[in-house]
Amino acid sequence: MTTVRHSRDLRSMLVVFGVLECVLAWPLDLIFPTPWKPVHLVAEVLLICFFLGFALTLARRPHVIEEDHLLLRFGWRGSLTVPVKQIAGVRAEDRSVRGGGLRVDGEEAVCASGSTTSVLLELHSPLTVRVKQEEHQVSRIRLDADEPREAVREIRRTTIPT
Numbered sequence: 001m002t003t004v005r006h007s008r009d010l011r012s013m014l015v016v017f018g019v020l021e022c023v024l025a026w027p028l029d030l031i032f033p034t035p036w037k038p039v040h041l042v043a044e045v046l047l048i049c050f051f052l053g054f055a056l057t058l059a060r061r062p063h064v065i066e067e068d069h070l071l072l073r074f075g076w077r078g079s080l081t082v083p084v085k086q087i088a089g090v091r092a093e094d095r096s097v098r099g100g101g102l103r104v105d106g107e108e109a110v111c112a113s114g115s116t117t118s119v120l121l122e123l124h125s126p127l128t129v130r131v132k133q134e135e136h137q138v139s140r141i142r143l144d145a146d147e148p149r150e151a152v153r154e155i156r157r158t159t160i161p162t
Contacts, residue, residue, distance in 0.1 A: 002154050004063040006073075008146040010114035011055045018051035058113055063143065063151075065158045070121075072111045072143050074101055080111055082127060082141060089122040090155045092148035104131055109138040117142035119151050 126137035145151035
């Protein structure tokens with residue numbers, strides 16, 4: 001089993017927001033009247049927990065390359081399993097996408113936690129992907145990887161016979 005980390009840029013941004021929220025909580029608290037301070041404290045704690053929790057979720061759920069399948073994960077939004085036998089090719093290719101999660105654009109599935117993908121999987125035959133209770137047939141899958149060239153090398157080494 002090999003893992004491929006993803007969403008480094010999004011994780012970094014979330015950690016920065018969480019740390020900034022910690023730093024700015026005290027000066028902001030000086031503005032609030034005394035009766036509102038507990039409400040502000042609760043809101044700050046929830047916001048900091050959200051930022052750091054989302055960042056940790058992305059870090060703890062990397063893509064997984066197994067002998068018979070790839071498990072593509074996109075944070076808390078879910079995952080997609082791709083059988084190795086269906087992979088025809090893989091290459092590093094940057095693309096901006098709108099929104100994160102799993103969605104389908106024509107014959108292309110997009111698995112992203114943030115707003116970019118960096119790896120393209122091409123399939124031998126269409127794969128059935130279920131999105132929002134609808135089934136779609138896709139022949140390409142876009143995903144994000146922190147190190148796209150290394151991810152491509154690992155996917156090729158593990159999944160595509162020579």
